[in-house]
Amino acid sequence: MRVYRARFLAALALTGIVLLLVLGCIGIFRLVFKGDLKTEKEIVRETMEIVDEDMDLLDELKEKMKGTEFTLILDAGHGGSDVGTGDASYYEKDINMDIVNEMVPLLEYCGVKVLLTRDGDETVALEERSGFANESEADRFVSIHCNFCEDDASVAGLECYYWQGSSVGQNYAESIVGAAEESGEIKVRGTRTQDFHVLRETQITAILIETGYISNKEEGEKLMSSDYQKTLAFYLVKGIIEGYLDSEGTPSYQQSF
Ligand SMILES: [Zn+2]
Numbered sequence: 001m002r003v004y005r006a007r008f009l010a011a012l013a014l015t016g017i018v019l020l021l022v023l024g025c026i027g028i029f030r031l032v033f034k035g036d037l038k039t040e041k042e043i044v045r046e047t048m049e050i051v052d053e054d055m056d057l058l059d060e061l062k063e064k065m066k067g068t069e070f071t072l073i074l075d076a077g078h079g080g081s082d083v084g085t086g087d088a089s090y091y092e093k094d095i096n097m098d099i100v101n102e103m104v105p106l107l108e109y110c111g112v113k114v115l116l117t118r119d120g121d122e123t124v125a126l127e128e129r130s131g132f133a134n135e136s137e138a139d140r141f142v143s144i145h146c147n148f149c150e151d152d153a154s155v156a157g158l159e160c161y162y163w164q165g166s167s168v169g170q171n172y173a174e175s176i177v178g179a180a181e182e183s184g185e186i187k188v189r190g191t192r193t194q195d196f197h198v199l200r201e202t203q204i205t206a207i208l209i210e211t212g213y214i215s216n217k218e219e220g221e222k223l224m225s226s227d228y229q230k231t232l233a234f235y236l237v238k239g240i241i242e243g244y245l246d247s248e249g250t251p252s253y254q255q256s257f
Contacts, residue, residue, distance in 0.1 A: 040109060041055070041109075044106070044109045048102070048105060049230065054234060058106065058109060058234075061237075061238065061241050061242070062109060064245055065110050065112065065245070068244075068245065068248065069113070070112050070113065070139055070140075070241070071112075071113040071136070071137065071138040071139050072107065072112050072113070072115070072240065072244075073114075073115045073117065073132065073133050073136060073138045073140070073141045073204075074104065074107075074114055074116055074117075074144070075100075075116075075117040075118075075129055075142065075143040075144065076093070076096040076100040076116070076118055077092065077096045077143055077146075077208075078091075078093035078096060078145075079097070079122050079123055079124055080093075080121055080122045080124070081123045082123055084096065084146070085146060085214055085215075086146075086214055090224060092146045092148075094121075095146050095211075095214075096145055097118075097120075097121070098226075098229050099144050099211060099229050099232055102233030102234075103233040103236060103237055104116075106237040107237055107240070107241070110237070112241065115132075115138060126197040126198060127201070129143075129198055130198055130201035133202045133203070133204055133206065134201075134203050134204075136204075139205075139244065140172065140205050140206070141204055142206070142207055142209065142240060143198050143208040144209055144211060144236075145209065145210050146211055146212060146213070146214050147211075147212065147213045147214070148213060148214050148215045153216055154216065156187050156212060156213050156218065157187040157188050157212065158177070158189060158210065158211055158212055159190065159191070159192055159210040160174075160190075160192070160208070160209050160210075161173065161191070161192050161193065161196060161199060161207060161210070162191065162193060162199065162207050163193065163199040163206065164193035166205060168247055169205050169207060170191065171243065171246070171247060172205060172207055172243045172247065173207050174243075175240075175242055176207065176209065176236060176239030176243060177239070179235045179238040179239030179242065182238075183235040185228075185231050186231065186232060187212070194208070196208050209236065211232055211236075
C-alpha cells in the first residue's frame with residue numbers, strides 16, 4: 001500500500017513539475033517574442049499611430065476588400081538625381097517617398113497588393129515607370145507628387161490628374177479627391193487633366209496626385225511634417241480602395257474608356 005502511495009505522490013510531483021515547466025516556457029516565449037505575438041491590427045495601429053475611429057474605417061475597407069484582388073502600382077515621383085521641386089533644404093522626391101511609405105502598410109492591411117516603382121532614393125526614368133506598369137498585371141497606377149507655383153505663393157491644395165477621355169480615370173480621380181475633401185484636414189483644388197508621361201504612356205488606368213504646393217509656406221511645412229503625411233496617406237488610401245471597388249467590373253485599361 002505504501003509503495004502505491006509513494007508512486008502516486010511521485011507521479012503527482014512529476015506532473016506538477018512538467019506543468020510548471022510548460023507554463024514557464026510559455027511565459028518566457030511571450031516575454032521574448034512579445035512583438036511577434038502582436039496582431040497585424042496592433043502593429044498597424046501602433047506604427048501608424050492610428051486613432052480608434054480611423055482604425056474602424058480601415059477595418060471597414062478591409063472587410064469590403066474581402067474576395068477582391070486588387071494590385072496597385074504606387075509610384076513615388078522623382079528620386080535619385082531627379083530631385084523634383086524644392087530648394088536645397090528639402091526635395092520633393094523625399095516627401096513623395098515618405099507619403100508612399102506611409103501608404104503601403106495601410107493598403108496591405110486592407111488586402112491590396114502593392115508594387116512600387118522605387119522603394120528608396122533611386123533614379124527611375126519615366127519610361128521605366130510606364131514600362132513597368134505596362135508589363136505588370138496591375139489594376140491601377142497611382143503617382144504621388146508635390147507641386148510648386150513660382151508665380152503665386154498663395155496657391156495651395158491637392159489636385160488629382162487623369163488622362164483626358166478616360167472616364168474610368170476621371171471617376172477614380174474624383175473618388176480620391178472626394179476622400180481628401182471628406183478628411184476636413186486636406187485643402188483640395190479638384191481633378192484635372194494633363195499630358196503627363198505616366199498618364200499618357202501607361203495603359204492601365206493611371207492617376208497622378210499633386211498632394212499640395214511646397215511653394216505655399218503653410219502647406220509646404222505641412223507636407224514636410226510626419227503628421228500631415230499620415231493624414232494624406234490615410235485618405236488617399238481610402239479613395240484609392242473605394243474608387244477601385246466602385247469601378248470593379250470595368251476594364252483596367254484606360255484606352256477602353
Ligand atoms: Zn513631381
